[in-house]
Amino acid sequence: MVLEVHNLHTHLHLKRGILRAVDGISLTVGEGETLGLVGESGSGKTLTGLSLLRLLPKGSGRIAEGSIKLDGQELTTLSDSAMARDIRGRRIAMIMQDPMTSLNPVFSIGDQVSNPLRNHNIAQGATLRSKVISVLTQVRIPSAEKRLGDYPHQFSGGQRQRIVAAMAIGCTPRLLVADEPTTALDVTIQVQIIALLRQIQADTGTGIILITHDLGVAASLCHRIAVMYAGRIVETGPVRRIYKSPAHPYTQALLAAIPRLGDKRARLQAIPGQPPSLIDPPQGCRFAPRCPARMDKCAEPPPTVTLADGHEAACWKLA
Amino acid sequence: MLALVLRRLWQGAISILGASVIIFVISRLSGDPVVMLVPPDAPPSLIAEIRTQYGLDQPLVWQYLLFIGHALTGDFGNSYRWQMPALKLILDRLPATIQLAACGLLFSVALAVPIGVLSAVHRGGWIDRIGRIFAMLGQAMPAFWVGLLLILVFAVQLNWLPAFGHGTPAHVVLPAIALGWYPVAAQTRIVRSAMLDVLDSDHIRLSRALGTPERLIVWKYALRNAAVPLLTMLGVYFAAMLGGAFVVETIFAWPGVGRTVVEAVFSRDFPVVQAGVLFTSILFVLSNLLVDLSYGLVDPRIRDVR
């Protein structure tokens, strides 16, 4: 396993109280595997990604409990400088949502792509330059050599996301955290980036955690899916199982709530209510207040039930 | 690029023209200069003669048109008091004022950038508080007071730096501090808030996520972004320095335009006032143009829009 996360708790210490953004999740990513972390906003998926890099909001965010192992090495106890020197960008890299803002507007892309390579002592001087060109070519930036001196605003959104990807894969990381990498893009561009991520994985064998709220994107890219709701993983399993036979009522409701092409129905099945506050979450199953199959037992924490083929769900109904 | 320069110059010309009207009209309201030029026992005929000599007997509008017409040919008239071309009087003083204003600005930026950056990095901490209060002190003390205290301490008591004069780098230190401290607080705010914004931006998050050392993130990647808003304001600050020079030049006996204009106002020496103020206006317009052109150097996005 490239990544093993066990019982991770990440808290945000806010003025209003402690926000339990990530509340005891466990997951694994294998070599060459893409894990989809799917959930709505506020479900904790982004903070999970940031926890892996130990890049939580300064002052308020901290990992309260749990372990994160990268190739067996525990990250939660590593010093900050070691994280920056050996892990971030070197062994775990990241792609962020908005390609329009994730590149520094006042530095040339040559400078920005070579930055991680330089910082991690992967290459210097002429080697650095040729390495940068090859990475940019790898992400299919046309005539990369000529464009090293260009600035981000001279590239389109899709190209910028490719450049971000180039920055991420330059040091051939073991794990790539892609946080909504296609959300800000148009569909015809989105499909290109999906293809790029597939190609990167094929080229480098890196493990990918794809953080997304888009069930369509997750379906087209992931090997396994973990569905998050209110700071917890409610269901995890191979992609086909999740989509074809979702076990958790939340997963089921989510899939029923989205319109699909070629599937015109009179009404969508809405999920009533809203996600709970994570400062003062409900006892027991967090989906219970909105769950159509709610039972009395749901007031207690639900057990994680293994269904088949690594398909697990946390629900009393399945117990 | 050329189009930008031309457009800015055109706008600048309009501004300077507007400024000239204001200065011309208000200065004429300030009273009759001739009585200050003649002895008390001068006969009225002499007064009338001098008024005619300087064209002060013409209608105001006509005086203004004549003034503009002459000004375009580089003739700002003779100073009533100095009896030499006002233009020469001002142009000879201009380099000293530019030098002082530039040094003042340099001092303020050299102080504001590190304080602003450190305040942003240590937001809410003691460096933030002390740094900002130090910066604010400049905004809480009249420049002439600062100037006098500086002279007392660094010239009279310690004898480290000269109290007055002009020529060597040592001479400019005290006046530049007296002049440059005032805008430090405002500039610190700009740098600090820009840094806070930048440090909170996606691309810095990405830089961190990719393992860029914090030192580089702050002083290289974030600072260049944060410099843009400060740079856009430098023209305005330069103008503020020119204004501040009116007071500081007097304290430090600095041979600049500010002092010349102050004295000219007191003696109703209109040609000098007009030339002096117009040239500071021109300096303002030019410095803004320079700023406009230069932030393309820092911000490539602007380079292409133009």
Added chain:
Amino acid sequence: MSASTLPARRIPWAALRRLPWLPLLVLGAVGIAAIGGEAISPHDPNGLDLSASFKPPAWQDGGSWDYPLGADNLGRDILSRIMAGCGVSVIVAFYAILFSGSIGALAGMIAGYFGGRVDAVLMRLIEIQQSVPSIALALILAAAMEPGLSTVVIVIVLTYWAWYARIIRGEIMALKGRDYIAFARTAGVSTPVIFRRHLLPNIFNTLVVLGTLQVGQVILFEASLSFLGLGIQQPDISWGLMLSDARQYITNAWWGITMPGIAIMLTCLSANIFGDWLRDRLDPQMRQL
């Protein structure tokens, strides 16, 4: 529908907890001195007593508690004069801020909202204003009019309206793009109502912060004018005037120039710290001003 579950309203007590007490104390003292006026000052601030000239502060040799902060060259009580200066500072700041703020805000709102030619004209006016050094303008104006309190106010208004206008214009241009204003326009809400309901309340915080920050600038500006001899004039008293008058006695009587200097410094610093605090509270986006 469970959309009907609404959160309870919270009272923002936390906002009061971190009030900058020290600056507020200073500003409060200034306010009290301003309101109290001569009724609470120990001496007539213009009361001349040549026999008391250069009396040092009470704690120094030769000082007496009759003149706690000492006396100036004409034997006037420095404490009383500083207190009287509070009143003038408050009046000057009040009118200067009121007029420059309202003129600037109005101009900025109109230019920002309507854009186009109106905006272009205003921008030129602002640039004209900025291109004339304010001290020069002040000098000429003060020479044209009788120097004194109202001249100082007029000069400050002429100098600062552009500052307000520029910032407010920027705010309005950003606001104008907000969807709720777009909605109001599409729904046929009249322009005056849009100004009153949507624009004015939104720039109010900005105005409050700008006004607070201007307090210090007004005091310093007046001091600069006093230095050049064109600020507040006797029998009105301002700190700048005291400072300017006392500067020739700097080596004879340090208290003459130190006491009003400290008054200026404390007041400006307090106003600025308070303004910064307000800005952080009211409008985090405005940190850069």
Added chain:
Amino acid sequence: MKPWITGLAAASLAALPLAQGLAQSGTLTVGLGAEATIMDPTRSSAGVDSYFFGQMFEQLLRTDPDLKQINWLAESWNLADEGGKPVITVKIRPGVTFHNGDPVTSADFQYGMQRQQDPKLSRFSHLLNAVEAFEVIDDLTFRLRFKEGDGSFITSNLHLWAMPKRHIEKVGEEEYQRAPVGTGPWKFVSRTVKEELRLEAYEGYWNKQNRPTVKNLVIKIIPEDLTRVAAYKTGAIDWIDAVPPAATAEFAKLENTSTYTAVTGNNLFLNFNTHQPNSPFNDVRVRRAAAHAIDMDAIIKRVLFDQGERYAEIGRGTPGYDPDLKPYPYDPRRARALLAEAGHPRGFEVPCYNLTTPREPNIKEMGEAAYAYLSAIGIRCQIRQLEYGAWINLGRRDAPPEMDGIVSWMWSHGLPGDPGTPWLGHLHSYQAGKGLGSYSYTDNAEMDALLRQQQTTMDPVKREALLKQIARIKHDQVLGGLTTYRPMVTIAWRTSKVAFKPWPSPGFWRNFQEIGLK
């Protein structure tokens, strides 16, 4: 030709102390607070100008350090009467040369007069109105013929300046303004406006006894008092002009420093409006009340730091000075009584205009103090501060605004000074278009007659008597203002380094006639 006075060379050059016969070498840096705008005596418009051109230009007569008039470029001169009209004949001192080496001749004085009579060049052209003709007799002799007597001509050192006719005609006016050439002990080197004037001792200077012994003189302009003092203390300058009054005591005690304090040519007074029908000051008792109300001695001591000399109408050393005329004593009780007698038992309110110029140290504070004293006896002053330009405007009679109360005013005609001409402006009743009473709020026919009489009286003895008579009446009636004090100036220099003897020329003490390095 009936000679009235001959020679007037009572104080001959031989009586002057011998200057050290040292060679001229070294550089001296001095600090002045005020700056001249003009380097040409003809074009001068302000008193400060003479601080600068006074180093380079000379007149026929001048005053010596004891304020006595002596012959200077004139070897001798006399005043005669020819057909009822005065005539002055002057013999120029031989061997005097301009800085370019040209000898000084009658033609240069004639040229100098022509320049002074040209209103385009000179703001004092009217002062030569009485001169009818300039006759060149030979290279070193000329004669001035007068239409009528001009009482102030002689006290003004015969008015004329030696101007290098040939040089100016050769180089042109503009170049001459840039680099002036005179006969004085100092030769122009360079000038940076607002910064400094550089001079060099003129080797060919005619007066070998009273001349500087230092080679180079750098005059720095440092207007701010504290900065100028700091410059002296830090050693940047070795001679300082106008030590701030508050610092004079400190300077007197400074080690290695000599100070010199003397009256300036300025005469200050408080003027009352006595020409408007409803003015309370039309009553002489009110004016006398004001005169008794002010403790001028206290003001001089406390506010002016003793940098002032109290005077009654005419200062010591000035023509017409009368040692028997004493200032009104401070007597507030008498002042109140006089006020009550005049029908103002509860006093009255009056606008009091106060000049705030930095040109005269502490004048603003002095005015405030004086007005406070007036308020104390019931002449309740509503103080209005005026800067110089507004103040001059207020003072003028021929344009609004009208001065409707009390104003602090002054007159200055150099040292030792002559009150004749100033009085015509300040004391004579206002006559529009004639240059009489231009700044006067007094309307008194007796005064007018006496003033006209002194104006045309050239005989110094007769004139002296007339001036004394006017002064007595003026004092008794408190007409044309209440005289207050004559400011004093203190100059200081480093004893170990500078040898300096103060010379007042042409009317102020900032003259480097005899200065050198030790």
Added chain:
Amino acid sequence: MLSLQNVTKHYQTRRGTVRAVEGVSFDVRPKSTLALVGESGCGKTTIAKMILQLERPTAGAIAFEGADTATMNAAQLKAYRRQVMAVFQDPYASLNPRLRVGTIIAEPLLAHENPGRAATEKRVAEVLDIVGLPATAARLYPHEFSGGQRQRIAIARALALRPRLMVLDEPVSALDVSIRAQVLNLLADIQLEFGLTYLIIAHDLALVEHFSNDVAVIYLGRVAEAGPTEQVFAQPRHPYTQALLAAVPQPDPDHVLNEAAAAGEIASALDPPSGCRFHPRCPLAIDICRTTTPEPRGTPHQAACHLVEA
């Protein structure tokens, strides 16, 4: 009901003329829903702004029930504004944070009639009820509500005057999946209940298929394809529509995306391609596509493509 004829909008900027909308025509049928679909920058929002009279068309006409909006006088325009209301994308930006919800909802009401305090409150309570919020919500401020609730408030505000046409600019794209369905269902209910006509702007094709009766696919300021939703989605004629449909990821791991359907990037409206604006990305482009702008062919299902038979 609403008819656009050859509507064109050009903006003059420092860098040149932005041809945001170029000759767009379509009709919105009463009590139906027309969807404008397209990628970002295609001009769909500009069209909405012109319909809402926030911008004036450079050329062309927008007619409401046969009356040209360009020639309307002030009173007619006011009447038009009363009948056409908008719901915007971001519920956080479309409600003035300083006003109470009651004031926000009453805003259009007060602009057109002055019903008095009690009547206003009653109307506010009514519309709040319609969107599923309690009447007490009127006293609260927008920040006290969640995103979905805010969008309900925005809908209530638009509904307050009982308009006839509602312009919905990406009404649910800022909302979470589970909330989206709630709001869409609400919109559908309201349309039925009040006989509203919708013009919806969206980029989510599945949503459009689900929600609209008619659809117009916009590419770089021009209508690429338009017609009844069912026909367009079942048999897309324009290569762009085909590419778009092929690129939508489906919540189905077995669905295969066609990555090659639309290669390259969207061109800039500053310098749009000649002829058919889609030709640089079109896998089927022929010579005429580079030179000649295709006219729309077919009715009611039309496509502006040279390869499509009329």
